[in-house]
Amino acid sequence: MILPFNSIEGSSIQQACSTISAAPKKRLGDLKLFDIIMQDGLEPPATHGIYFFFDADKTTCLYVGKNASQQFIERIPWHFALSESSWMNHFLKYYKKHHQSPSLFEAARGASDCYILLMPVPDELIAKAEKFFRVFLKPRFNSLASASRLLNSIPSDTNLGEAIRNRI
Numbered sequence: 346m347i348l349p350f351n352s353i354e355g356s357s358i359q360q361a362c363s364t365i366s367a368a369p370k371k372r373l374g375d376l377k378l379f380d381i382i383m384q385d386g387l388e389p390p391a392t393h394g395i396y397f398f399f400d401a402d403k404t405t406c407l408y409v410g411k412n413a414s415q416q417f418i419e420r421i422p423w424h425f426a427l428s429e430s431s432w433m434n435h436f437l438k439y440y441k442k443h444h445q446s447p448s449l450f451e452a453a454r455g456a457s458d459c460y461i462l463l464m465p466v467p468d469e470l471i472a473k474a475e476k477f478f479r480v481f482l483k484p485r486f487n488s489l490a491s492a493s494r495l496l497n498s499i500p501s502d503t504n505l506g507e508a509i510r511n512r513i
Contacts, residue, residue, distance in 0.1 A: 346371040347385045350394065350466040350474065354506035361505040362481055365397065365462065366404045373398075374457030381418045384463065391465030392416040395475045397482070398436050401458040406484040408436045411475035417463055419472075425453055439486035473513040 348368045352359040371380060384390045398408040412420035423433040427449045434449070438461075441452035444499065466474045479489040490494075499508050 346380060346461065346463060347387055347391070347418050348462055348464050349391070349466055350470070350501040354504075354505055354509075356505050357479060357502045358499065358505050358508055359501040365464075365478075365482065366406075368462055370399055370403055370462045372457070378418065378422070381421055381463070384417075387465070388436035391463070393468055393471060394466040395462070395464050395471060395478065396421065397462045397478070397484075398456075398486075399460040399462065400485075401460070403460050406478075407459065408439060408486045409475055409478045409482060409484045410436070410487075411471050413468065413471045421461070423444060425441075425456075427453065436486065443486060470509055473509050477509050477513050 348365060351385050356364065382390060393413055393416070395409060395411045396407055398410075400407055401406060410420070410424075420433075423431070424436040426434040426437070428434075429449065437449055437452050437456065440446070440456045443448055444452065444455055446452035446455060464474075468487060476489065476492070478484075478490045478497050479487060495513070499512055503512075
């Protein structure tokens with residue numbers, strides 16, 4: 346459920362994206378708040394970074410998000426607020442729209458078969474890393490399609506860390 350950025354930043358873009366796709370993830374229906382707090386025993390637990398929601402197949406990225414000011418434990422639960430007027434439940438609203446669920450409650454029920462992956466990222470790279478992965482992983486719900494020029498300008502064998510630090 347945890348894949349630290351520093352474990353893949355020396356990889357090529359292609360390798361990093363494959364590693365993210367293959368990384369162990371936690372099924373949302375089985376996720377407990379304690380899992381987010383303990384983060385697979387990472388000490389100290391990471392508080393900021395980016396996170397990925399994946400479809401039930403564990404490889405199709407649905408959503409890439411960031412939390413630079415809040416902690417993972419604060420941000421992730423907000424995605425599942427059941428109020429239509431809530432402004433931080435983006436994943437659930439996208440899920441509802443994409444699956445034509447009649448309500449956010451039914452969308453949450455369906456999303457329980459999706460998976461999550463947390464990626465601690467150095468604070469100064471969070472915004473760039475989120476933008477990068479919204480381009481290169483092409484998440485179904487919040488892809489940056491308008492950034493296709495960026496996708497085409499960076500070869501997939503480029504070092505991930507160098508690409509995020511110097512080309513985004």
